Amino acid sequence: MPCFHLLMGPNEELELAKAELSALAGHICGGRVATGPIAPDVTRSAYVRLSAEQLASGRNWAQLGAAIARLDLRCEGYRIEVFRPGPKVSVNATRFQKSIADLISGRPNLDNPRIQFALIVAQEMWRFGVIVSRSAQHWRSQANRPYHCSHGLASQMARALVNLVAAPGDTLLDPCCGSGTVVAEALRDGIHAWGVEINPSLARQTAANLRSLKLPANVIVGDARRLRGNFDAAVIDFPYGHSSPVESSLHADILTNLRTQVDRMALICGCEQSRLLHQLGLTIQQQASVTKGQLTRYIYSVSTKKGQQPGR
Numbered sequence: 001m002p003c004f005h006l007l008m009g010p011n012e013e014l015e016l017a018k019a020e021l022s023a024l025a026g027h028i029c030g031g032r033v034a035t036g037p038i039a040p041d042v043t044r045s046a047y048v049r050l051s052a053e054q055l056a057s058g059r060n061w062a063q064l065g066a067a068i069a070r071l072d073l074r075c076e077g078y079r080i081e082v083f084r085p086g087p088k089v090s091v092n093a094t095r096f097q098k099s100i101a102d103l104i105s106g107r108p109n110l111d112n113p114r115i116q117f118a119l120i121v122a123q124e125m126w127r128f129g130v131i132v133s134r135s136a137q138h139w140r141s142q143a144n145r146p147y148h149c150s151h152g153l154a155s156q157m158a159r160a161l162v163n164l165v166a167a168p169g170d171t172l173l174d175p176c177c178g179s180g181t182v183v184a185e186a187l188r189d190g191i192h193a194w195g196v197e198i199n200p201s202l203a204r205q206t207a208a209n210l211r212s213l214k215l216p217a218n219v220i221v222g223d224a225r226r227l228r229g230n231f232d233a234a235v236i237d238f239p240y241g242h243s244s245p246v247e248s249s250l251h252a253d254i255l256t257n258l259r260t261q262v263d264r265m266a267l268i269c270g271c272e273q274s275r276l277l278h279q280l281g282l283t284i285q286q287q288a289s290v291t292k293g294q295l296t297r298y299i300y301s302v303s304t305k306k307g308q309q310p311g312r
């Protein structure tokens with residue numbers, strides 16, 4: 001059965017949203033409404049609002065309505081949700097909910113539904129299906145932590161970066177952890193995550209942030225260029241604002257140190273770095289860019305030679 005996925009978040013983050021969905025669902029096509037062969041568990045996702053198994057589709061309401069009628073649906077205790085993809089776009093949901101309910105035999109249950117249907121109203125294709133999984137949007141709770149730093153990641157983006165390279169049960173390193181946004185997102189999902197930060201004051205802020213979220217304070221003061229360890233994954237949010245030779249050498253030094261200790265990495269750079277990654281023998285799996293104001297973040301998910309060794 002074909003599946004569809006609805007992506008949320010601002011347009012500037014759509015490339016990252018698609019990369020996250022690919023990491024969770026494998027091969028996908030499309031934009032804000034993407035399609036693919038499977039509907040994975042997207043509870044921990046940042047940008048995948050929901051994944052559904054598609055029951056019917058059409059280029060407009062007339063075609064879709066006819067396709068739904070042909071399904072001869074019989075079910076008790078359902079709810080229909082209507083989505084119009086794109087930030088802050090609304091649609092007259094009630095009209096379509098009523099029209100679809102007329103095509104289903106059985107009673108709806110809006111408060112405690114047994115089955116949840118999604119209707120996607122989009123210009124190119126209308127889709128109707130059964131929701132299999134939806135994001136719990138846990139990343140929202142970081143808004144209440146005590147410390148945020150000006151160069152920090154938004155928790156939604158941090159959540160997606162973790163999903164690019166790690167799954168529950170994995171070990172993960174954030175070697176430039178700042179105030180700990182990535183570490184918090186990873187720990188919350190049962191990933192064994194550690195943060196390292198060269199600035200002791202920021203390391204203390206990370207510890208306080210993690211404690212406030214009732215997570216273990218897994219952070220140490222250290223230099224990413226000299227760390228030793230063995231991890232499934234790393235998320236590296238390099239210090240940005242410069243693309244000077246010094247900055248590039250910091251990137252190179254950190255990656256050279258960690259490429260033999262980590263299998264997969266999500267990298268966030270303030271400048272385009274694909275050449276450096278190739279030179280260091282890192283294979284780019286996915287890439288995306290996110291521009292906000294003056295800052296463009298270049299995001300890469302890469303595998304290392306260590307991660308590509310047979311039997312891993």
Ligand SMILES: C[S@@+](CC[C@H](N)C(=O)[O-])C[C@H]1O[C@@H](n2cnc3c(N)ncnc32)[C@H](O)[C@@H]1O
Binds near residue numbers: 175178182
């Ligand atoms: C872009 S910030 C990370 C922000 C973090 N992702 C957050 O959301 O709070 C980069 C961090 O790297 C730290 N840093 C710079 N050089 C480092 C090094 N050699 N080892 C460890 N941390 C380093 C900086 O102090 C800064 O806090």
